[in-house]
Amino acid sequence: MSEAASAAPRPPVRLRADVLAVPPYRQGAAPTRPGFKLSSNENPFPPLQAVVDVLSDPAAVNRYAAAAMPELRAALAAEFGVSLDGVHLAAGSVAILFQLVAAAAAPGDEVLHAWPSFEAYPSLGLSSGAVSVPVPLTADAEHDLDAMADAITERTRIVLLCTPNNPTGPTIRRADFERFMQRVPADTLVVLDEAYREFVTDPEAVRGEEVLANHPNLVVLRTFSKAYGLAGLRIGYAVGAPAILAAAQVTAIPLSVTGVAEAAALASLQPSARAELAARIEVLVARRAELVAGLRELGLAIPEAQGNFVWIPEGPGGVESAAALAAAFAAEGTLVRPFPGAGVRITVAEAESLPVVIGIVREFLAAG
Ligand SMILES: Cc1ncc(COP(=O)(O)O)c(C=O)c1O
Incomplete structure (x- = not known):
């Protein structure tokens, strides 16, 4: 049984052991300072008109x-x-x-x-x-x-x-x-x-x-x-x-x-919404290119990014610890999604978030 499952209270009724063995989904810890939410690949724009x-x-x-x-x-x-x-x-x-x-x-x-x-x-x-x-x-x-x-x-x-x-x-x-x-x-x-x-x-x-x-x-x-x-x-x-x-x-x-x-x-x-949508996608694709270029300039091997997110691998060409990088982000108030042992995923979002991301990663690499 996993550590999370053994720490959970025992249910008062008979439930499936294979279900109880799996820890329930938990959202990441809330950041301690105001920042950006770059952890769920959400769209930063308000709804289309x-x-x-x-x-x-x-x-x-x-x-x-x-x-x-x-x-x-x-x-x-x-x-x-x-x-x-x-x-x-x-x-x-x-x-x-x-x-x-x-x-x-x-x-x-x-x-x-x-x-x-x-x-x-x-x-x-x-x-x-x-x-x-x-x-x-x-x-x-x-x-x-x-x-x-x-x-x-x-x-x-x-x-x-x-x-x-x-x-x-x-x-x-x-x-x-x-x-x-x-x-x-x-x-x-x-x-x-x-x-x-x-x-x-x-x-x-x-x-x-x-x-x-x-x-x-x-x-x-x-x-x-x-x-x-x-x-x-x-x-x-x-x-x-x-x-x-x-x-x-x-x-x-x-x-x-x-x-x-x-x-x-x-x-x-609707046709009017499509034009607005296309313009937003163009903006996000341009921000994605900027983020990838900025991270690659720091010496990171960023894979081809085709979604609204970028990936910093853990290991060769990447960072030593995905969890530590995500913690460094959280300490600055910005949430990213760590995949411990594999890498960190960062959503392409608000224009103001781009220099923040580059700055945190640069400092993290310098400190390591
Ligand atoms: C690859 C992939 N498929 C499916 C989904 C589910 O999206 P939704 O249920 O919001 O349509 C997500 C959400 O992050 C996703 O990343």
Whole structure:
């Protein structure tokens, strides 16, 4: 039993031992001085004007939303050139990850994913008894697709690909993706998690809408949380084969997507909102380049950053201790996300946060 689990009070009823063995999620300690929150890959901008307009309209919150949400699904389906039943909405794309794992993986089945990657991946199978199979990234902090293909077994039911990879930043290139898909059994579900897709500038990166039609076993995940800045409203979506999405619907908690979230997502897709969104993305991409350049000038080997975050590795080319660097940030009032033993992820956010980040890292390196 882990230290965290043994320190927890004993429940007064019989609960599953495998659940009790896992420490619950804990947010990082609050900083002691005012600073920036660069730990959750959130968008620093206020909501788009079209979103503000719908949020200020008193919604009928005494009613459940219409669960099928045909207008929003139709708008998203048109973008991908799929039918309405090829789009599935949920209260955040993380909810769809849980749904798909629950739909695909029974006790003892395997969920294959790169590591480090999105922190939720290792626990997706917990409630269904599926087993997480993490495959280490390459030295360049990219998915090791050959090793992942080698790790596929009889029990692999779902493969999670994160592009660009949270927390390290590189995308999966289209040619590498296609080669990988050749090695995945046609009856094994592959999820392309593109939570940060709108920030991608690499022309060689795989793009869900370009490859979906060729792979009936592929589901593409997108979210309104990151570039669109609707993290607090909780709305994301999947695009793929209707029969796969119908199974996800079976395992979903009903009525989780609110009408407010639906209205905000729809407003975000209006032409005026798109122009505003594109301008914001451009600003964040420029800040990302500035941050990467500044950190590389300090001698750090920063991997290709294609999301709204940058990665400082622990070890050769990086810092000696990710935990110590995160503590140095916290002491200055700024939160970043440490992955002990692997590196530190820093969100690209307010313009004023850039010199603060560079300054803290410079001092940290000088002191070490
Ligand atoms: C790679 C990746 N996928 C999915 C999510 C979940 O996003 P949401 O549930 O807000 O749509 C995140 C959030 O950080 C993420 O980094």
